[in-house]
Amino acid sequence: MDTYKQVIVMRKFPSLRKGKYIAQGCHASLGAYHQADKKDILYWAASGYTKIVVYVDSLEKLSDLAGDCGNANIPCYLVEDAGRTEFPVPTFTALGIGPARSEDIDKITGHLPLF
């Protein structure tokens, strides 16, 4: 049987509280969940809601990945922090991908390091 997962791509910043990273990751996770295919969500639930967290070090890479997901027709959600607390201006911070077939997501994020 195919395995399913959700991948959270975090944009790394020179200094950011852990809690802020977690909140951004949660936005990405829930945002992508809302975009996902209902059947994929059921398969994902059956496999224990696997979540993998990786990172990139630039906005370009983050938005390229969002584009790659769009081209591959994989649901994703790009998080923009409003810039009211830790960031001085609105800032893209994370990308949630899936849940979707692991094999499909791996083509896009398989090369990224674990966070």
Added chain:
Amino acid sequence: MDTYKQVIVMRKFPSLRKGKYIAQGCHASLGAYHQADKKDILYWAASGYTKIVVYVDSLEKLSDLAGDCGNANIPCYLVEDAGRTEFPVPTFTALGIGPARSEDIDKITGHLPLF
């Protein structure tokens, strides 16, 4: 109008990868979301899915908070990591609370430090 939020309580560990914290936080967020009242979810969406991440330093405190939520009838979800990767045994790692009225959650987690 009442404000709504979700609070993620992380259990702090001496050393744990950031990505592992984020994944646990996302489990807590989605798990609590699934328990939440549908109307509260709509109010929460309208207020921009506010998420606050705080921490405790022991399992006792984490499970006490889960009990407090139960007593106050606030939806919550306690995350148990299966212990297959970074933890040697199954381990409770985080508690997702709400979305629910900020005022109600604050009675339970208002004293906890930001993570």
